[in-house]
Amino acid sequence: MNIEKMSDDKLLKSVLLEVKKEKDQLHIVLLHLKEIYRRRLFTEYNCRTLNEYCVKELGYTRGEAYYRVTAMKLMANSSLIEKAIQKGELSLTAAVVASDYLTKHPDKSVIKKEEVISKIARMPISKVKEILSRPPSGPKYPPKNEVFPKLKVSKRVLELLSQLQDLTGEDQTKLLEVSLENKLKQVKKCESKAIQKPSPTQSARSRYIPQVIKRKIRSRANYTCEHVSMRRGRCTESKNLEFDHHIIPYSKGGKNTLENLRLVCKNHNTRQFVLDFGPKSLEKITRKS
Numbered sequence: 524m525n526i527e528k529m530s531d532d533k534l535l536k537s538v539l540l541e542v543k544k545e546k547d548q549l550h551i552v553l554l555h556l557k558e559i560y561r562r563r564l565f566t567e568y569n570c571r572t573l574n575e576y577c578v579k580e581l582g583y584t585r586g587e588a589y590y591r592v593t594a595m596k597l598m599a600n601s602s603l604i605e606k607a608i609q610k611g612e613l614s615l616t617a618a619v620v621a622s623d624y625l626t627k628h629p630d631k632s633v634i635k636k637e638e639v640i641s642k643i644a645r646m647p648i649s650k651v652k653e654i655l656s657r658p659p660s661g662p663k664y665p666p667k668n669e670v671f672p673k674l675k676v677s678k679r680v681l682e683l684l685s686q687l688q689d690l691t692g693e694d695q696t697k698l699l700e701v702s703l704e705n706k707l708k709q710v711k712k713c714e715s716k717a718i719q720k721p722s723p724t725q726s727a728r729s730r731y732i733p734q735v736i737k738r739k740i741r742s743r744a745n746y747t748c749e750h751v752s753m754r755r756g757r758c759t760e761s762k763n764l765e766f767d768h769h770i771i772p773y774s775k776g777g778k779n780t781l782e783n784l785r786l787v788c789k790n791h792n793t794r795q796f797v798l799d800f801g802p803k804s805l806e807k808i809t810r811k812s
Contacts, residue, residue, distance in 0.1 A: 542611075550609040553595045560595070561802045563794040569755040571790060594618040597625075603637045612644040617651045624655040732766055732779045740766065740786050750791035760788035767792045772799050 529537060556573065559565060565576035573595075577588035597618050598605040607613040613621075621639050625631060643651045684695045691698065743749075748758035769785040771777035787795070797805055 546611040556595045563797050566790045566794040567752050567754050569752055569758045590615040590619055593622045597622050601633050601637055604640050607640055607644050616648050617643055620651050620655055739781055740784055744786040748788040748791055749785040750787050763789040765789055765792045767795055
């Protein structure tokens with residue numbers, strides 16, 4: 524296509540066609556991102572968020588990724604907002620401004636979203652910012668005071684330490700250290716027996732995972748997510764870790780054993796749920812919560 528040789532009329536018609544294609548293409552990209560998010564497919568690349576996937580795998584800048592993911596989430600569950608984006612009545616910038624406004628608003632329902640979008644549709648971004656510049660009124664909560672945990676020693680503990688010191692002549696700190704070491708040995712011995720032969724309570728059908736099993740799994744996992752992706756290898760996430768019935772889901776009879784449980788990050792736990800039960804089951808749970 525040689526644009527320089529186009530006639531005036533053809534050039535003006537051509538740019539209208541290309542703009543329409545651009546708007547349609549943006550809508551299609553957002554629909555793809557919506558389905559990738561619905562299936563949590565970005566976790567297969569060991570990405571923590573859809574934004575991270577857009578940057579690392581799709582080549583967007585951080586700003587471009589943020590604008591597209593924000594617009595996608597804004598149009599989720601709303602055909603009205605989706606049509607506004609598809610027709611070009613709502614730009615990516617306007618979508619981000621609207622999303623920021625709605626995040627601060629106490630009413631986060633789909634109806635409220637559509638009301639806001641109806642007010643700003645087809646308006647220039649300067650007007651959009653003007654309309655949404657007034658902060659929404661809502662309840663203000665005082666900041667929570669930070670609480671730092673402190674070790675509380677009862678009067679009885681101090682009395683026992685004092686009696687032991689009188690009898691042995693040893694330092695109280697040393698006595699306490701020896702007592703804790705002995706207790707730790709007893710607990711580890713009980714743990715070993717519990718893993719080899721669970722008690723009737725542990726064997727019963729329950730979601731409760733004994734602490735001994737949790738500790739063993741955390742140690743095995745080295746306190747990082749155990750999910751291994753075929754595309755990117757093992758996940759390195761060490762925050763927001765959860766226990767997942769990996770081989771056989773709990774609802775299908777999966778047991779709380781070392782073999783059936785694994786330690787995974789929240790994203791990969793959600794992805795496993797989608798693989799086991801489908802995206803629609805996840806959507807039902809999300810709507811209820």
